[in-house]
Amino acid sequence: xxxxxxxxxxxxxxxxxxxKRMLPRVEGPEGRLNEAMxxxxxxxxxxxxxxxxxETANMFGVSEDRALRVAVAIECIHTYSLIHDDxxxxxxxxxRRGQPSTHIAFDEATxxxxxxxxxxxxxxxxxxxxxxxxxxxxxxxxxxxxRASGPRGMVGGQMIDxxxxxxxxxVGSLTRLHQLKTGALIxxxxxxxxILGRASxxxxxxxxxxxxxxxxxxxxADDVLDVEGDRETLGKxxxxxxxxxxxxxxxxxxxxxxxxxxxxxxxxxxxxxDIFDERADRLxxxxxxxxxxxx
Amino acid sequence: xxxxxxxxxxxxxxxxxxxKRMLPRVEGPEGRLNEAMxxxxxxxxxxxxxxxxxETANMFGVSEDRALRVAVAIECIHTYSLIHDDxxxxxxxxxRRGQPSTHIAFDEATxxxxxxxxxxxxxxxxxxxxxxxxxxxxxxxxxxxxRASGPRGMVGGQMIDxxxxxxxxxVGSLTRLHQLKTGALIxxxxxxxxILGRASxxxxxxxxxxxxxxxxxxxxADDVLDVEGDRETLGKxxxxxxxxxxxxxxxxxxxxxxxxxxxxxxxxxxxxxDIFDERADRLxxxxxxxxxxxx
Numbered sequence: 001x002x003x004x005x006x007x008x009x010x011x012x013x014x015x016x017x018x019x020k021r022m023l024p025r026v027e028g029p030e031g032r033l034n035e036a037m038x039x040x041x042x043x044x045x046x047x048x049x050x051x052x053x054x055e056t057a058n059m060f061g062v063s064e065d066r067a068l069r070v071a072v073a074i075e076c077i078h079t080y081s082l083i084h085d086d087x088x089x090x091x092x093x094x095x096r097r098g099q100p101s102t103h104i105a106f107d108e109a110t111x112x113x114x115x116x117x118x119x120x121x122x123x124x125x126x127x128x129x130x131x132x133x134x135x136x137x138x139x140x141x142x143x144x145x146x147r148a149s150g151p152r153g154m155v156g157g158q159m160i161d162x163x164x165x166x167x168x169x170x171v172g173s174l175t176r177l178h179q180l181k182t183g184a185l186i187x188x189x190x191x192x193x194x195i196l197g198r199a200s201x202x203x204x205x206x207x208x209x210x211x212x213x214x215x216x217x218x219x220x221a222d223d224v225l226d227v228e229g230d231r232e233t234l235g236k237x238x239x240x241x242x243x244x245x246x247x248x249x250x251x252x253x254x255x256x257x258x259x260x261x262x263x264x265x266x267x268x269x270x271x272x273x274d275i276f277d278e279r280a281d282r283l284x285x286x287x288x289x290x291x292x293x294x295x
Numbered sequence: 296x297x298x299x300x301x302x303x304x305x306x307x308x309x310x311x312x313x314x315k316r317m318l319p320r321v322e323g324p325e326g327r328l329n330e331a332m333x334x335x336x337x338x339x340x341x342x343x344x345x346x347x348x349x350e351t352a353n354m355f356g357v358s359e360d361r362a363l364r365v366a367v368a369i370e371c372i373h374t375y376s377l378i379h380d381d382x383x384x385x386x387x388x389x390x391r392r393g394q395p396s397t398h399i400a401f402d403e404a405t406x407x408x409x410x411x412x413x414x415x416x417x418x419x420x421x422x423x424x425x426x427x428x429x430x431x432x433x434x435x436x437x438x439x440x441x442r443a444s445g446p447r448g449m450v451g452g453q454m455i456d457x458x459x460x461x462x463x464x465x466v467g468s469l470t471r472l473h474q475l476k477t478g479a480l481i482x483x484x485x486x487x488x489x490i491l492g493r494a495s496x497x498x499x500x501x502x503x504x505x506x507x508x509x510x511x512x513x514x515x516a517d518d519v520l521d522v523e524g525d526r527e528t529l530g531k532x533x534x535x536x537x538x539x540x541x542x543x544x545x546x547x548x549x550x551x552x553x554x555x556x557x558x559x560x561x562x563x564x565x566x567x568x569d570i571f572d573e574r575a576d577r578l579x580x581x582x583x584x585x586x587x588x589x590x
Contacts, residue, residue, distance in 0.1 A: 029468065030451035030475070032458055037446065084411060089403035108384035109457050112407065113450050116379060119411065120445030123418045127438035135430040142437050143422035150415030151332065155408050156325035162404050163327055173324065180325070 004285040011054055012047035015075060018068045022125065023076075036106045036114035037121070041079045043097040048218075049074045052189035052286070056207060059279045060197020069131045070141060070192045073122040077149045078185060080118035083111050085158065119149075132196060140195055148188035157181025161246070169247035175216065183215035190214075203275065210272040210283065217265035218290045223248040224258050229295065262291040299580040306349055307342035310370060313363045317420065331401045331409035332416070336374045338392040343513075344369045347484035347581070351502060354574045355492020364426045365436060365487045368417040372444045373480060375413035378406050380453065414444075427491060435490055443483035452476025456541070464542035470511065478510035485509075498570065505567040505578065512560035513585045518543040519553050524590065557586040 001009070019041050024034040050071035057067035086093040086101040087108060094104050103111035125131065126141045147153055157180030164177065190211035194204045227250050249258045266287040273280040296304070314336050319329040345366035352362035381388040381396040382403060389399050398406035420426065421436045442448055452475025459472065485506035489499045522545050544553045561582040568575040 024446050028451075029458065029471065030446065030454045033446055033451055033454035080411075084407055087404075087407065089407065109382075110454070112379055112382065112384060113454050113457075116375075116410070116414065117446040117450040119414050120441045120448075120450060123437055124441035124445055127434050127441060135434045139422050139430045139434040139437065142418055142434065146415045146419035146422060150419055151319050151325065151328055151412040153415075155412040155415060156323075156328055159325045159328035159405070159408050162408075163324065176324065 002289075004282070004289050007282060007285075008046060008048070008051055008289070011051045012045070014054075014064075014068065015047045015050040015071050016042060016044070018072050019075060022069075022072050024121070032106070032110060033113055033117055036102055036110045037118050039105055040083050040096075040102045040114055041076060041118065043099055045097050047071075047075060048286075049078055049186060049189040052186065052211070052283075053192045055282050055286070056190050056193025057196050058193070059276070059283075060193060060199055062193065062196045066130075066132055066196055067193065069125055069128075070196060073125045073141075073145065074185065074189050074192065076118040076122040076125070077145065077154075080115040080122075081149075081154055081158070081185075083115040083118070087111060090158075090162065137195060137198075141192060144191055144195070145188055148184040153180055153184035154182075157184070164247060166245040167247065169252065171249075171252055174247055174249060174252055178216060178219040179212070182219050183212060186215035186218065187211040206272050206275045210269045210287075213265045213269035213272065214287055214290060217262050217269060217287065220249045220258055220262040220265065221291045221293070223250045224255065224262060225293075225295070226250070227255060259291075266291045297584075299577070299584050302577060302580075303341060303343070303346055303584070306346045307340070309349075309359075309363065310342045310345040310366050311337060311339070313367050314370060317364075317367050319416070327401070327405060328408055328412055331397055331405045332413055334400060335378050335391075335397045335409055336371060336413065338394055340392050342366075342370060343581075344373055344481060344484040347481065347506070347578075348487045350577050350581070351485050351488025352491050353488070354571070354578075355488065355494055357488065357491045361425075361427055361491055362488065364420055364423075365491060368420045368436075368440065369480065369484050369487065371413040371417040371420070372440065372449075375410040375417075376444075376449055376453070376480075378410040378413070382406060385453075385457070432490060432493075436487060439486060439490070440483055443479040448475055448479035449477070452479070459542060461540040462542070464547065466544075466547055469542055469544060469547055473511060473514040474507070477514050478507060481510035481513065482506040501567050501570045505564050505582075508560045508564035508567065509582055509585060512557050512564060512582065515544045515553055515557040515560065516586045516588070518545045519550065519557060520588075520590070521545070522550060554586075561586045 023038050023041060026035045026038065053071045053074055054064070054067045057070070082096055083102045085091050086096055087103055094101055102114055122145065123142055126145060127138055131138050131141065149155065157177055160177045161181055169177070187208055190207045191204065194207050226248065249261065253261060269287040270284050273283055318333050318336060321330045321333065348366045348369055349359070349362045352365070377391055378397045380386050381391055382398055389396055397409055417440065418437055421440060422433055426433050426436065444450065452472055455472045456476055464472070482503055485502045486499065489502050521543065544556065548556060564582040565579050568578055
């Protein structure tokens with residue numbers, strides 16, 4: 001395990017603990033819903049988006065308590081999207097993060113509701129006083145997360161993804177698809193730290209540009225892994241996208257050029273950080289991690 | 296059409312127009328998503344929740360522009376819940392508001408995403424500057440809507456509802472189910488007007504108590520209509536809940552006692568308004584409308 005992976009691991013543990021503390025307890029007649037929400041959200045995972053929020057918040061001296069609440073909100077949105085993506089009517093995936101998907105462990109109706117509940121919960125967390133004493137900052141976090149995860153962001157990207165099954169996409173269309181589907185939430189994770197830390201517009205722009213390239217590098221590398229990875233190390237069904245007739249960066253560019261493209265994007269991401277001193281070193285490492293990870 | 300129904304009708308038209316203006320346009324590769332969101336949200340309906348928000352806001356002198364944005368947010372949440380409730384894995388209903396349900400008119404995956412997108416869109420609308428110049432008020436609207444629609448509100452109620460199929464419920468459990476499933480959002484609609492209008496705590500409490508009883512009266516009357524109504528006037532499959540083996544106020548209390556209970560709750564709702572002068576007359580009429588409507 002590299003030094004960076006240890007850092008990521010430690011951050012993931014903190015996020016896991018915070019999720020455990022904050023998610024609704026399993027009690028009352030609606031207990032099954034809370035159980036499903038906890039099942040999906042506490043299944044481990046790299047917690048890469050929360051890491052980005054914690055790390056950028058830390059760069060601006062934001063207290064970890066506050067940053068962790070925002071990290072939890074982001075992870076709840078990410079988890080809800082995974083639950084819904086795995087549904088039989090969507091990607092129909094039985095396995096997620098190495099365990100049965102929520103609709104398998106529970107049932108489809110509970111999975112739909114658990115996703116719905118996690119989305120509402122994320123916005124409730126951001127809106128509460130504990131997230132920041134300044135309501136301007138809380139409401140800005142809500143506005144940007146809603147945009148990043150909604151029809152002009154993640155959900156819009158998922159629609160394009162479903163619509164493009166069996167179609168030939170060019171690199172431009174594929175790039176737009178992933179900017180919305182995964183890029184928007186990754187970008188929000190970095191923006192969130194800057195919002196919490198009242199960063200200057202110039203620093204906000206630099207972080208946003210970093211996150212933009214990082215998100216794409218992440219997705220291109222994911223497509224490479226999807227081909228190379230095996231079922232065990234990835235914790236999800238490998239090669240699934242290709243089987244489903246979905247265009248991927250590998251199917252469009254070929255394996256070798258996709259790998260090169262991922263590295264190019266990671267390098268570009270790091271260049272946007274030149275405005276920062278060594279405070280941004282972990283973000284620089286994150287960019288390299290994204291393209292060199294094995295799972 | 297009674298005078299009150301004319302008022303309700305006019306209010307519904309305004310909300311419909313505002314939804315048309317505000318919902319994302321059908322354009323870009325994600326256009327199918329926006330089309331489905333608009334299809335579901337612009338299908339008519341009484342717009343009773345938006346009416347309550349507009350009416351309570353008006354009682355406190357809030358400008359209609361602001362109140363309409365909040366009304367749109369509430370209706371988007373309500374619409375998303377209807378789309379997801381109608382899914383085959385949930386209530387499996389092919390008809391909604393007299394037209395094919397979203398998953399029939401489009402497909403299941405698009406229906407799931409349209410619901411998800413409408414939820415995010417609702418929070419984005421509330422968080423934007425145009426909703427109110429005071430960020431405290433915007434963030435309070437977000438917090439309360441998230442709570443009312445999330446695991447401790449609407450989604451929790453829907454979970455209890457699904458879980459109770461084929462079970463015998465007593466009046467207490469059935470009441471709690473509906474307080475969460477439909478009552479929480481109806482209560483938020485009234486609370487929202489008071490929040491926008493910076494109403495005093497005493498007036499907020501009175502409105503909340505009114506909304507609580509009104510919401511229950513609405514549901515009891517709905518169960519009565521579900522038995523009495525026919526498919527045509529209701530625009531959804533009548534008697535469906537009873538067929539699905541779900542406990543209803545009619546199955547638990549009997550038709551006659553359920554009718555009496557609805558009227559009792561409506562009267563109780565009106566009593567909570569004694570603190571208001573004739574400003575609240577439309578809310579008083581609304582309580583009577585809820586139990587005397589034929590559809």
